[in-house]
Every structure is written in structure tokens, then in C-alpha cells.
Amino acid sequence: MNIEQLEEIIRELTDGFDAENFIYDLLLAYELPKASITRLRKGTSNLGKGDCDLLWKNRVCYAHHDSADLHGLVDQLKSNSRVKSAKPRFVVVTDGETLLASDTKTDDSLETPLSDLAKHFDFFLPWAGMEKSQLRSESVADIRAAEKMGRLYDLILESNPPKTDTERHSLNIFLARLLFCFFAEDTRIFAEDQFTKAIDSHTAPDGSDLQQYLTRLFKVLAVEDRRDLPKYLADFPYVNGGLFCDEHPVPKFDVQSRKIILDCGSLNWRDINPDIFGSMIQAVVHSSERGNLGIHYTSVLNIMKVIEPLFLESLRAELDKAGSNRKKLESLLERLYRIRVFDPACGSGNFLIIAYKELSKLEIEIFQRIYGDQQSFQFESKIQLTQFYGIEIDGFAAETAKLSLWLAEHQMNLAFESVFGSARPTLPLHDGGHVAHENATRIDWEEVCPSDSENEVYILGNPPYLGGKSQSAEQKSDMDLVFENAKNCGQLDYIASWFMKAARYVSENANARSAFVTTSSICQGSQVPQLWPLVFRLGVQIHFAHKPFKWSNNAKGNAQITCSIIGLANQPDAVVIYDDHGKRNVRFINAYLAPGVDVIVAPTAKSLSALPTMITGNNPYDGKNLLLTSPERESLLAKHPEMEKWIRPTFGSSNFLSGIDRWCIWLEDEDVEAAMKIPEIAKRIDKTRQFRASGGEVARGLVSRSHQFRYTHTAKSNSIIVPAVSSEKREYIPIGFLDNRAIILHSAMAIYDPPPWVFGVVSSRLHVTWVRTVAGRLKTDLRYASALCYNTFPFPDLAESQKQEIESCVFGVIDSREEHPEKTLSDLYAPSKMPGSLREMHQRLDETVERCYRSKPFKDDDERIEVLLQRYSELIIRGSKADA
DNA sequence: AATCCGACAGTCC
DNA sequence: GGACTGTCGGATT
Secondary structure, three states, X not given: OOHHHHHHHHHHHHHOOOOOOHHHHHHHHOOOOHHHHHHHHHOOOOOOOOOOOEEEOOOEEEEEOOOOOHHHHHHHHHHOHHHHHHOOOEEEEEXXXXXXXXXOOOOOEEEEEHXXXXXXXXXXXXXXXXXXXXXXXXXXXHHHHHHHHHHHHHHHHHHOOOOOHHHHXXXXXXXXXXXXXXXXXXXXXXXXXXXXXXXXXXOOOOOOOHHHHHHHHHHHHOOXXXXXXXXXXXXXXXXXXXXHOOOOOOOOOOHHHHHHHHHHXXXXXXXXXXXXXXXXXXXXXXXXXXXXXXXXXXXXXHHHHHHHHHHXXXXXXHHHHHOOOHHHHHHXXXXXXXXXXEEOOOOOOHHHHHHHHHHHHHHHHHHHHHHOOOOOOOOOOOOOHHHEEEEEOOHHHHHHHHHHHHHXXXXXXXXXXXXXXXXXOXXXXXXXXXXXXXXXXXXXXXXXXXXXOOOEEEEEEOOOOOOOOXXXXXXXXXXXXXXXXXXXXXXXXXXXXXXXXXXXXXXXOOOEEEEEEEEHHHHOOOHHHHHHHHHHOOOOEEEEEEEEEEOOOOOOOOOOOEEEEEEXXXXXXXXXXXXXXXXXXXXXXXXOOOEOOOOOOOOOOOOOOOOOOOEEOEOOOOOOOOEEEHHHHHHHHHHOHHHHHHEEEEEOHHHHHHOOOEEEEOOOHHHHHHHOOOHHHHHHHHHHHHHHHXXXXXXXXXXXXXXXXXXXXXXXXXXXXEEOEEOOOOOOOOOEEEEOOOEEEOOXXXXXXXXXXXXXXXXXXXHHHHHHHHOEEEOOEEEOOHHHHHOOOOOOOOOHHHHHHHHHHHHHHHHHHHOOOOOOHHHHOOOOOOOHHHHHHHHHHHHHHHHOOOOOOOOOHHHHHHHHHHHHHHHHHHHHHHHO
């Protein structure tokens, strides 16, 4: 949703107020579903029935009365029983002049002349799914400004397309300078509206001389000498070198682009929040990311989750200990000035800005403790932007980061002034942050942020996540460089580069520590054995970790990802695990972000415990042409009953768990000739061929046998199916037996022709506990992989009698499931719905399986995992000895 | 030859 | 619109 458009639409609605349609058009403006509104307009789904003009469940209750006591009307509607049961989010009433609205969830109310409604558009944003708590007023300002800047950027690009990197760089700098001027004239760096007014009155409306004017002005801002300048330029203060020193060409303008500059100037930049504004601007400027404004910027909450454990908690602890002891406070100040904050993927600088602000707040607190409120003293912050370092691959973001740091410095100067009555002057600008426009995976970090035994270096940030298959060729070669072509690293996420480089930096500097927000997947499943042995080999430890949490920020569409935060240190003084509920001190954090045992489980091709082979199900590679739904199968069979023998029941994870029938065309080579005579089959095979021919390398290799799946594994008598992904909420992973007609798809694992007791092993609580530790995840759900979960599972050799005991329990489980033929496995294994009898049968099975390990029952899952890891380590050692 | 992954993706209410 | 829960192609091993 575009906020500017929204405002515009509402303005039109109120300017030409149309009593009949007003409320419907208002709802449409918030992008509520058109079809529903059409139905409401017709009256068919309006629940109002005379009490009000419109009543829409969960959304709105609306009434229009020309001469009504609006407050009375709202109260009356709110207490009406029909309205109550419809639970409308808003009750809206108007007399055609004034509009009164009440938010039933937050109890906020809005009373405004109808003509001013557009100004209060944010009141109804919950209709569009944006809650007020998520959308603070300053972020409305941010979004509005970002959208305007995006338009300006487009226009400038159109008439000044950059041809070279130098030109692109100049354009970035120009925009950063422009932003500075907008901000400056609203926050007392310049005189009020000085910049916009100057353009308005000193340049031609057609934009023709704006380029010349800005070129001159930017030059003037960089020189101290104000003599020999016309007054309208001399009135601007000296800003300095940093931002304005080099000469960069200013783009050409026309009527439109000049007008947008003036529009931008009229926005209220005082409310802009440099923490996130930079990210929004960046998103707007990169058209590919437009529409998901700032989807990847890190929320302040998540930034705090990084910087608090990394250094803030330690600084605060030192402050507490210092109390009012002047000496200790002064030494803490010295420590503040020795801190270096380094974000090697800084984007537009969010982390650096928040870190800067937090350190400044701490400095203010210390000053207050030392000097009280002695107004006479000249307090000046001694925290320098030069303590902040960044690397950013995108040129525009790098410029925005530098600029945002200056803006943040100015904001903190104002904060200083409001506490102490004076502060260091913002102008001329001090030296800025060290933000290198470089590829962080390539450049030596010491070159950007040199370590120094005197200083404390904190490396932090939220580097980019890109799975092994989503990386570009260049990013792949970045990875090769960082990992020095180490073996079996090809599937690592791109972010692993940052961990590797941080580990190297930290391992060489006792005073350096790092912490990144990361995709959780580097601590799960197959990436663990790829990355962490290399990190731990450097002598680095995880000194704190935040357990996986769902990514969220205030952007419209949040990224679909589960994150963790991981801190690395050389010699940690404490090791702490955080989750959403709090923190706890532990002795050691392993690569799975679990406390305790230092074990990494590597995938193996064969079961370490000699369990029968489990392999991935058959991957069809058919473009959905060899697979059939039940109706498709029935209509085929109606015409060609002889096809029955070539149609097999088919199971992936999903339809196995939810009990939906699926089918596939399954032909042996010798069947092809006969089958091709049936036009429907010939058509499907041909479509499969076309699909494969236009696919990747693997697909093209399968063109010549398009009548078959990529793999054609089947059971002689029966098989066990294990879903590849299963909800983490289930106590057990639901697995099942299938007959020899069944085809298992590659969204599930298969053991063909197994002895029945294996079902008991894989179903057992002991095994699920193992899987929860070592498996990869899809969000937080378990992802079952044979090489990681099954082949690594340590299981004792069984006597025949033990196998029989387990088998009898297995049949108990099966029988108990069959007592509920109407229920799907998904129903049966939902934790809240699991039938008591089934749970009992599983418990009996668990006890039997666990007795294979030892006679004494296990106390809890912690003990189970400890014993399993212990046995795993022994198996690995025995295995490596056997190899040698 | 077989795998394990996805700044995810489809479905349901 | 968000709660819920697992597809499918394929570069890598």
C-alpha cells in the first residue's frame, strides 16, 4: 500500500463527499477485498439491519445521520447487541461535517472535520493489517519520505542515466547531500526551511538552473570563507569537508524533479528516524526491492538483542559497580572512548547508529553521575564517529550509512543539550564513520578496522543470507576464497563467510568479539559439520547465542525466515544462552546452540548401527504430468479400465500425513509400447518430455526416459515411509507401512522391505529426541534426512527376542491407529488430539526400545540425548580406528 | 547415484 | 492476513 496514494484518495473522498458511497470507497482505499465490498454495497452481506448503515463482521460499523449527537450515537452503537456480536474493529459515525471513529481494540478515538480525514489516515491502518504498535508515528514519516525520495530518484535517473561507476557514485553522493540538507533545515543545523526556500526563490520554476545553483551551493557548504559571496549563499553555514569536500557533478533537473525536491523539503524531516530511514531509502532506490520496503532491515529490537550481550550489558555492569565513584566512572569513560564498533555488512548503518546512540546515552549517564547538573560546565561528548567502522558492498547504502551517522551525531548533540544545556556544535561536521565501499568477503577486515591491543573491537551486524543454491557465481567464488577451497563447504550459506572471517579476526585479537544475526540453518543439520569444525579449530568459542526466533520488522512483508544470534569470542568470561523468555548461564554452547556436550554430528552414507538402508523417495521430475489426483485417475480409468495396472498409489509427506489419495503413472520399460497407444498417457509422457527438455542439467538428462520418474525404487513386499518434514509440535514423527504397490515420493524417506522392528526404532521417542538435536529444519519444523538423522543414530545390536518384543509393540501402535479409521495421521499425532490409547501404545514402545540400551529408565530427554551423544562419539571413534 | 536445502511456499480459515 | 505445515528442482557430493 502506498501511503501517499492512500492520503490522496481519502482527500478526494472527503472533498466530494458522497453520502451513499463514502464508507465503501473508504474501505476500498485500505485495499480491503473488492468482491466483499461489492456484496456489502448491494446489501446482501450487510449485517446492519436498520441499526446502522453498514455492519461488517470484524471490520466496521458505520452510520451517517445529518443531525446527530455523534458521541451518543457511537455509544449507542457500541452497546447494540447485533453490533457487539459482529465485533467490528472500528465504529465510525458522521454527520457529513465531522467524523467520529472509535477503535474497539485499542479504545482510541478520532474526532475530526471530515475535510481533514486524510491527515488521520493512519487511524484506520489496522484495516490494512498494520497495527499502530508496529507503525509508530515516526515510521509513517520515514515511509512517506522514502517514497518521495524514490520518486525523485526515478526522475533523476530518467534524465541523467549514469553510464559509469563514477557517475553512479556521484549520484549516490548527490542524494546523500540532498538528504542532509532536508534534514538540516528541519533540525536547526540550517535556519528553518533555509534550503527549500532558497531553491524556491532563487531558481527558475522550470528547473533549468537548479543544477548550476546546487553545484555552487554544495561548493559553498565545503568552504569556511564566507567573504565575497552573495548573501543568499553566505547565509548557509560552513558544513565541512567530509560530506561536501569532493566535487561531484549535480544532475540536471526539470519542472517535475524540481517540484519533488520542494515537496521533499516540505516534509517534516525532524521526525525521521535515521535508525531505519536509511534502509527504507535504500530499498526505494533499488527498484528490485521496491514494494517490499525495507524487508531486510534489522528492527531496533533485534539490534538490541545483538549489542546488549555483546558489550552493553558489560558496560552497564561496570557502571553499576562504579556507583558514584568518580575515579571508576572516569575509567569507564576512557573505556567508552576505546570501543570500536565494526559492522562488516553495514547496509545503511542501522547497527552502527544504534550502537552509537547507546554509547552516547551511557556517556550522558556517566557525566550526570560525575558532575550532577552543574549547568556552568561545558559538557562535550567525546565519543567520535571515527570509532565506528563498516563495510558495505552497495555504494548508495555506504553513503547513506556515513550520512546517517552524522545525523545520529546531531540528534545526540541535541539530546546532550537538553540534559546539560550545552553540547558540542554539530557544524562543521566532525570526521565521519569509516565506511568502506567494498565486498566484505574479499577485503581484509584488518584493513578497514585495524585491531589494536588498546581497543575493544565489537564486530556485529546482520549479513546477507543466501543458501548454497541461491548464490551467484561470484558469490560462490567469494565463498571459495574465504573457505580456502576446503572440502564439503559448497552448501554453506553465504553468511558463513562472515562467521569465518569474524572467527579469524577474533581468534587473533583477545579484545575483539563478534555477534551476528543469522539464519538458524547454519546451526542445524548439514551446515553444522561444514562450518563449525573450521571455526572451533581457530580456538574461538560461542560466548552467547540467542535461540531461533521468527524474523520480524515493521516492513510490509516480513522475510519468511527463522533467525538466531551467535556471538564469538576468544576467551569468554561467561557463556550465556538467550531465548524469548530470558537468559541462562551455561558452561558451554555447542554448534547446535545447545548447552553441554561438544559434539558435531556429520552425515554418513550408511547406518553406523547397521540398520537397514533408508533412502529418499522417488523424485518424479514430471512437471506434474505423471502424477494424478483422484478425480484425474477416475476419469482416466472410466475411459481406459485396462490402465489400472499402470496406476499406482503415491505418497509424499503431505498426502501421507493428511490422508489424501494421490496416484501416478508407473511404467516399466516393456510397458511403454502398449501404454503409448492410449492417447492420454502419450500426452502426459510428451508433456513430461517437454518439461524436462526445458529444465536444468538433471532434467535434460532424463528426457529419453520421460515415461518414468527420475528414480524408480519400489518395495518387493512392503516399505516404511518417513515424512521428510514434520511439525515440531508432534511428540512423534508419524511414520507408516505401505504395500508393494505404493510409490514413495522424494518428499518422504523410504526403507524398502524392512524388518518390522525398524518401524519401532524410528517411531521411538529416543529417536525423535536424536532427530530434534541433529536434524535440519524448515522454519522450526523437523526435516528428516537419512544421512543425518537415521544413519547417525546409535542403536545397539538386538537379540532376536528383543526384536520380537519391539515388533509386538509396533503392531500395538498400528492397531491403535486403526481404531480411528476416520482420522488422518495428522489428526492422530496432533499433540492436543492424540488418542490416549495411541499414546499408551507409543509409551509401551518407547520403554521397550529404551530397554535395549539399558535396564534403568531414562530420567528425561536431557539424559536421553547425553547417552545417545556418548554412544555416537564411541561409534565414530571405533569407525575411524577401523578405517586406520 | 542420491542428497538436503530454500531472507520459502502453498493452503486453510 | 496470518496460522499452519510441508513441495520440488538440482548443484553438490
